[in-house]
Amino acid sequence: MWELRRVAAGVAGVEVLSVRRDGSPPTAGTRLVFRVRVDKTASSLFGWQRARSSGCFAQLVRTGSEPSGLERLPCPA
Template sequence: QPRGASLSHNPPVRRGGRTPVWLRRGLAVAVLAAVLAAIGVVAGLPLLRERSQQRLEQRAEREVTATAQLARTRLLAAPEAGESTLRQAAESVAGVEVLTVRRDGSGAAPAVRLVFRVRVAKTTASVFGWQRADAVACFAQVVHADANPAALERLPCPD
């Protein structure tokens, strides 16, 4: 070609219609990243859902204990009350069902023993849809007429 001639009129030379190496490498990296992301989503979602369900169940369990403590507080607020009044005090707490009420002790140290069941149902919306957790526990509380508080006892629930 003569000196000073322009090369712009000559089309670029293509080598067999092949894709440039840098483009092939970029596509391979993009495909690999997409495959890894898909595997991560498929493997990770069930784990995240399970973890979310566990947290909900733990919250329900904590609420069962808190509800039992509230029932205990109401029972101990009137230690000299009769059995029916104590039953009403316990059942006034949402989620509490009194199973048995019986008078314990005699003479100078009368006491009433209540066994009650606490049920809590928790639901929440999450990215996985609605999740639900149910928790149930039974407790016994002895209420001494002399205002001497007894510990709240957790029991296995009857069938």
Template sequence: MRFGGGRSARRRRVMLAGAALAALVAVGLTLGVPLLRDRSQHRLERRTDREVTATAQRTRSVLLAEPSAREADLRRAADTVDGVEVLEVAAGAAEVRLVFRVRVAKTAASVFGWQRADAAGCFAQVVRRGSTPAPLERLSCPS
């Protein structure tokens, strides 16, 4: 005669361990999936912000390619870059100051479905008629 229950006790222990493991996995997924989704969204937003800066730098190089151009020519040159909207052009004695907005929208597929990020930044670039280029200045965007 055997003491301790035999197969039914062993089966109960296996089922109890399986239920505990299933509960642990459920709690892990409940906590982990939103954190991973947020991390993926933040990564996409950082990439979008870097794209805004890269587009502004491309616009700067287009503007500085013709330092002796008139303000209308500089406006047209800035408008040729995708995602750039010229907000203001002001001509001085020996320089032209352009204020422009860069908008970028990115979508990405992930395990969690489609994610979207929009970013915008406003910049000012002074184009001098001399040989000294001015730095690109980041501004707060008007509403």
């Protein structure tokens, strides 16, 4: 569980909000809640434009090889 937090926090633009065990066997996993921030700069007809966006997501990561879907969440204030 802590390894998952360390790896996710090491990605630029990702802020880990919480990590906890979730569910009961056989569907148990680690629920990771995180915020992703993206900054973009692009040229335009009027010069350089900058945009900043962020979103919060939850993902239940299991030990098996099945895919882990993302759930979009409202970001905390």
